[in-house]
Amino acid sequence: xxxxxxxxxxxxxxxxxxxxxxxxxxxxxxxxxxxxxxxxxxxxxxxxxxxxxxxxxxxxxxxxxxxxxxxxxxxxxxxxxxxxxxxxxxxxxxxxxxxxxxxxxxxxxxxxxxxxxxxxxxxxxxxxxxxxxxxxxxxxxxxxxxxxxxxxxxxxxxxxxxxxxxxxxxxxxxxxxxxxxxxxxxxxxxxxxxxxxxxxxxxxxxxxxxxxxxxxxxxxxxxxxxxxxxxxxxxxxxxxxxxxxxxxxxxxxxxxxxxxxxxxxxxxxxxxxxxxxxxxxxxxxxxxxxxxxxxxxxxxxxxxxxxxxxxxxxxxxxxxxxxxxxxxxxxxxxxxxxxxxxxxxxxxxxxxxxxxxxxxxxxxxxxxxxxxxxxxxxxxxxxxxxxxxxxxxxxxxxxxxxxxxxxxxxxxxxxxxxxxxxxxxxxxxxxxxxxxxxxxxxxxxxxxxxxxxxxxxxxxxxxxxxxxxxxxxxxxxxxxxxxxxxxxxxxxxxxxxxxxxxxxxxxxxxxxxxxxxxxxxxxxxxxxxxxxxxxxxxxxxxxxxxxxxxxxxxxxxxxxxxxxxxxxxxxxxxxxxxxxxxxxxxxxxxxxxxxxxxxxxxxxxxxxxxx
Ligand code: ADP
Ligand code: MG
Numbered sequence: 281x282x283x284x285x286x287x288x289x290x291x292x293x294x295x296x297x298x299x300x301x302x303x304x305x306x307x308x309x310x311x312x313x314x315x316x317x318x319x320x321x322x323x324x325x326x327x328x329x330x331x332x333x334x335x336x337x338x339x340x341x342x343x344x345x346x347x348x349x350x351x352x353x354x355x356x357x358x359x360x361x362x363x364x365x366x367x368x369x370x371x372x373x374x375x376x377x378x379x380x381x382x383x384x385x386x387x388x389x390x391x392x393x394x395x396x397x398x399x400x401x402x403x404x405x406x407x408x409x410x411x412x413x414x415x416x417x418x419x420x421x422x423x424x425x426x427x428x429x430x431x432x433x434x435x436x437x438x439x440x441x442x443x444x445x446x447x448x449x450x451x452x453x454x455x456x457x458x459x460x461x462x463x464x465x466x467x468x469x470x471x472x473x474x475x476x477x478x479x480x481x482x483x484x485x486x487x488x489x490x491x492x493x494x495x496x497x498x499x500x501x502x503x504x505x506x507x508x509x510x511x512x513x514x515x516x517x518x519x520x521x522x523x524x525x526x527x528x529x530x531x532x533x534x535x536x537x538x539x540x541x542x543x544x545x546x547x548x549x550x551x552x553x554x555x556x557x558x559x560x561x562x563x564x565x566x567x568x569x570x571x572x573x574x575x576x577x578x579x580x581x582x583x584x585x586x587x588x589x590x591x592x593x594x595x596x597x598x599x600x601x602x603x604x605x606x607x608x609x610x611x612x613x614x615x616x617x618x619x620x621x622x623x624x625x626x627x628x629x630x631x632x633x634x635x636x637x638x639x640x641x642x643x644x645x646x647x648x649x650x651x652x653x654x655x656x657x658x659x660x661x662x663x664x665x666x667x668x669x670x671x672x673x674x675x676x677x678x679x680x681x682x683x684x685x686x687x688x689x690x691x692x693x694x695x696x697x698x699x700x701x702x703x704x705x706x707x708x709x710x711x712x713x714x715x716x717x718x719x720x721x722x723x724x725x726x727x728x729x730x731x732x733x734x735x736x737x738x739x740x741x742x743x744x745x746x747x748x749x750x751x752x753x754x755x756x757x758x759x760x761x762x763x764x765x766x767x768x769x770x771x772x773x774x775x776x777x778x779x780x781x782x783x784x785x786x787x788x789x790x791x792x793x794x795x796x797x798x799x800x801x802x803x804x805x806x807x808x809x810x811x812x813x814x815x816x817x818x819x820x821x822x823x824x825x826x827x828x829x830x831x832x833x834x835x836x837x838x839x840x841x842x843x844x845x846x847x848x849x850x851x852x853x854x855x856x857x858x859x860x861x862x863x864x865x866x867x868x869x870x871x872x873x874x875x876x877x878x879x880x881x882x883x884x885x886x887x888x889x890x891x
């Protein structure tokens with residue numbers, strides 16, 4: 281028998297290796313866009329024909345390549361981004377494996393034109409099947425243009441695996457959005473079959489988000505921004521009312537690299553709890569910057585999943601930051617002024633860690649605590665007090681000290697309570713029988729009486745539904761209630777939950793009920809009307825919101841029983857309402873996400889009056 285093992289020819293080995301990096305046109309798009317960003321371009325154009333099957337071209341105005349570099353770039357393991365293994369842990373660019381261009385050259389016909397600003401002429405190189413077929417000087421603009429034609433022309437099996445043009449184009453648009461979202465300071469365009477689909481002028485992150493995700497987010501984004509020695513988080517979350525039924529507008533970036541993380545997504549969703557329906561998805565575009573040595577981006581070939589040195593701290597940090605932002609949005613009347621370009625964090629984006637910041641950070645003992653492996657479980661009680669000072673104690677002490685599970689409640693309350701103004705005990709003023717004006721140590725509050733009361737009742741009913749039932753007063757003369765057949769079915773379904781909330785209702789023949797008791801605060805004699813209104817309100821929560829029955833019931837009750845505008849309140853009632861509001865776990869908004877109060881700070885007032 282002859283020996284049977286052979287070395288694969290280069291072009292076949294290259295094609296196999298390429299399969300890991302370039303699975304579909306969108307993978308090539310991602311690599312080319314990232315290279316353009318790494319090359320320092322400020323203007324990047326993506327041109328697609330036939331969903332990338334026929335042409336993918338990226339034109340940038342970045343640093344360009346010398347003739348030798350342009351040739352080298354297509355060799356496997358050719359990269360300018362790392363020189364030694366240690367560099368892997370400091371990497372701040374998008375690429376580093378030196379595989380993308382080699383892979384592209386193995387599975388397409390490639391044409392490169394590139395020129396450095398310092399060179400007088402540029403270079404043209406054509407490659408097919410990993411073999412250079414042409415190399416010559418050309419007149420070219422500064423920067424690089426890479427066109428790849430007929431993807432997988434030499435790997436028919438792969439070409440046949442490609443999906444419909446519509447599907448492949450969707451993947452391409454996804455990648456385009458993920459890269460361009462992270463770099464609002466770069467102009468991007470996407471042209472498909474001669475039609476410009478995106479034209480993204482340079483601007484702020486907020487503008488970029490609206491350009492990419494749509495105008496419905498205009499004026500509906502809340503800034504997130506927390507900085508610590510250990511990490512920074514910034515970006516925007518959609519106000520609760522923008523939450524969608526389908527998971528969609530959710531973007532996480534770590535050191536500007538798009539990542540998928542069910543774990544961090546869970547952290548954000550947790551922060552929105554009680555503000556949106558449990559089965560809807562909040563919108564967010566969040567950037568986490570941390571020392572590159574704290575993440576391992578190298579675990580997945582397409583680099584969308586990453587490992588953090590300590591996930592739990594990041595989880596708590598993200599959740600707290602989002603809660604903080606949610607707590608702020610309703611109390612900052614000039615929110616949109618905060619988002620003007622001068623206050624955008626482009627600087628923080630482009631330089632996540634200055635050398636000075638970094639040395640300061642690493643010399644703090646806190647940083648050292650965090651950088652120990654699994655530090656979260658090692659922090660001993662003496663260190664707790666120090667942790668408190670860690671940027672407004674974003675992480676609850678308990679969760680750091682021991683429990684594996686993060687207690688979202690404790691993180692939340694440590695936040696909301698800190699945000700709360702101290703309200704002076706003296707006069708409250710009611711305006712238009714709708715608003716309560718209160719002065720605080722920091723300025724003044726304008727509280728919407730109905731929204732505030734809705735929040736108070738919502739939390740009260742919520743805890744009653746899960747635990748101790750609300751006290752019932754038995755009616756002396758139980759009234760009967762005659763309903764339409766549909767309403768009767770509805771009420772029948774709700775009786776158990778209603779019982780927990782203080783309503784005792786029993787069926788009494790066809791479509792008829794007897795009201796035996798109501799919560800203590802419902803006026804005697806009005807019981808039937810109260811139930812009818814409740815059913816009306818309940819039906820108002822359209823089924824497409826998909827709240828649970830109980831959630832709808834609680835929301836309906838809170839709305840129905842809340843103090844309405846037009847009701848005159850005594851000093852005592854106003855004080856009670858304001859106290860109750862600030863005892864809520866989430867005092868800043870109604871369950872539907874409407875603000876309960878606004879805060880006007882002293883400084884803002886003084887500024888308005890030119891002081
Ligand atoms: P990596 O990005 O991991 O280094 P690539 O195969 O994507 O590997 O690119 C190889 C090298 O080619 C890069 O390190 C860079 O030096 C150079 N290069 C690629 N694209 C461009 C570009 N658009 N402009 C300038 N240089 C580029
Ligand atoms: Mg690259």
